[in-house]
Amino acid sequence: MRIGLVVDSACDLPAGFFEREQVDILPITVRVGDAVQVDHRDEAQTLAFLESHIAERGASAETIPFTPEQIRDLFLERLVVDYDYVFCMTITGSRSPIFANAEKASYMILNDYKQPRAAAGNSTPFALRVIDTRNLFCAQGILPVEAARMRAAGEQPLNIRTRLEELARHTYGYLVPRDLYYIRNRARAKGDRSISLLSAALGTALDIKPVLRGFRGETGPVARIKGFEPAVETMFDFATRRVQAGLLTPTVTLCYGGHLDEMRALPGHERLRDACADRNIEVFESVMSTTGMVNVGRGAVVVGFAAEEHAFE
Structure with missing residues (x-):
């Protein structure tokens, strides 16, 4: 059976992974003022867009995902011919309409696929x-990496589906933002009042950075630490301990809102990489998507993995 994999462009994994595993991407369009970019997971294009637009006006950006009709057309034009079974793995439905759009499109696809397949x-x-x-950024990438592994091992779709749905319940994403004012302004532009001006001002004045957790569709702070680098080091060291305790998949994902050399120079990164190497854990590092950067600003760091339930400490 030919099994296909599809993600949206907010899924932070390296371009080499998408190419090697032939993963199709549902692009998201980002508009900042008069500038428009269709995010196809091109890291050079993303970095150029970051330098020219996101730092200045990204908080007011508009992100435009594929509509149900566009998703249907993508499938009917090619995917229903190239594959017999497709897994479409989306960013958490609590933060984006992509999951709902893909669900709606799936009914149209299943009604209309017979003619293009018959023609082929x-x-x-x-x-x-x-x-x-049920997660974001590079944490979203845990599922497609596991799906690709299972497909390569010859697993049947039912087994893959069961495994992915279980992993979605046990995937964690941890993020340290660099600029709280940016996040606050971005949240307000989207109608989210969860980050107040006072909390942003206090956090910036005192150089307090939150560690934010994404888990089962919910996002919120699990720690507050003085200084960006100490906060990132705390997050990396925590991830290192989780790796040493044992993960549910042999995968750790990292993404950064900028050039990866900057992330690799941050304290704790090398220890995390060494711990993964000691336990044959594959590490995927990528530049954060344009969509991700317009939502959390440049310089944000994220780590993702699947593990048993735990507290951040």
Whole structure:
């Protein structure tokens, strides 16, 4: 059976992974003033857009995901012919309409796939499953990496589906932002009043940085630490301890809102990489998507992994 994998462009994984595993991408369009970029996970393009637009006016950016009709057309034009079963793994539905759009599109696709498959000489059924990863940034990438591994091992779709849905319940993403004012302004532009001006001002004045956790569709602070680098080091060292305690998949994902050399120079990064190497954990590092950077600002750091339930400490 030919199994296809689809993610949206907010999924932070290296371009080499998407190319090697032939993962299709649902692009997200980002508009900042008059500047428009369709995010296809091109790191050079993302960095150029970051330098020219996001730092100045990113908080007011508009992100435009594929509509249900666009998702349907992508599948009917190619994917229903190239594959027999497709897993579409999206950013958490609590923060984006992409999951809902893909779910709506799936009904249209399953009603309309027979003609294009028949035209290609294939009369067998086509199936797809839309899965809410319940996470963001590079933590969203835990599921497609595992799906690619299972596909390569010859696992059947039902086993892959069961595994991915279980992992979505145990995937954690931890983020340290660099600029609280940016996040506050971005949140207000989207109608989210969860980060007040006072808390942003106090955090900036005192150089207090939160460690934010994404888990099962919910996001919120789990720690507050003085200084950006100490906060990142605390997050990396915590991830190192989780690696040493044992993960549910042999994968750790990292992403950064800027050039990766900057992230690799941060304290704790090398210890995390060494711990992963000691335990045969594969590390995927990527530049944060344009969509991600317009939401949390440049310089934010994220680590993702799947593990048993735990507290940040």
